[in-house]
Amino acid sequence: MDALFLNSGGLDSLAVARWGREAGHVLYSLFIDVGQENVELAAQGAIQIAAAEQLSHETVLVRWSGGPLLATQKGLSWLGTPFSGPVFFSLGATVARTKGLDFLVSGMRYGTEDQDTTFCDAFVALLRTSPWTHFVTPIRPLSGQGYDEIVARLAEDPVAHATYSCARIPRCGTCRKCETRRRYGIDPTS
Numbered sequence: 001m002d003a004l005f006l007n008s009g010g011l012d013s014l015a016v017a018r019w020g021r022e023a024g025h026v027l028y029s030l031f032i033d034v035g036q037e038n039v040e041l042a043a044q045g046a047i048q049i050a051a052a053e054q055l056s057h058e059t060v061l062v063r064w065s066g067g068p069l070l071a072t073q074k075g076l077s078w079l080g081t082p083f084s085g086p087v088f089f090s091l092g093a094t095v096a097r098t099k100g101l102d103f104l105v106s107g108m109r110y111g112t113e114d115q116d117t118t119f120c121d122a123f124v125a126l127l128r129t130s131p132w133t134h135f136v137t138p139i140r141p142l143s144g145q146g147y148d149e150i151v152a153r154l155a156e157d158p159v160a161h162a163t164y165s166c167a168r169i170p171r172c173g174t175c176r177k178c179e180t181r182r183r184y185g186i187d188p189t190s
């Protein structure tokens, strides 16, 4: 299939890119810049992932005069705020339609610690009713159950070290992604 690939610059996105090649899919990489806290390192990671698979790569740039569109709220990172998933899914689906692509592929593990489970599940269910865009999240079937399995698979991948997973700058060192990367010896980019 030809699909728009939401490339966030992290290990999950690298896993999706590698999966796409192995499965023979044509992925069009898209990074969405909403001024998120980790945007510079994440954007660099996304470029490296796209380059490693020789994918075309584009960016959606969203700016709000009031500051970052997705900002830290009440102790949550921008990624943990309820609307972050739907923002990325909506913009990705919009670009997919603009490019005439019927599939949207994401490595985002909605329903995990990253996202508000109920809200994101409901939004993804809504997206899946769309007759225009089919939503594909290969990470779970790829990895079995957990993030650890994804990381273990990618620990020997040279591009893994160019990805950035933490929602914070500098990396927090305490979130599950940081802990997992450290456990598998994947050097962070900052």
Ligand SMILES: [Zn+2]
Residues within 6 Å of the ligand: 165, 166, 167, 168, 171, 172, 173, 174, 175, 176, 177, 178
């Ligand atoms: Zn972290």
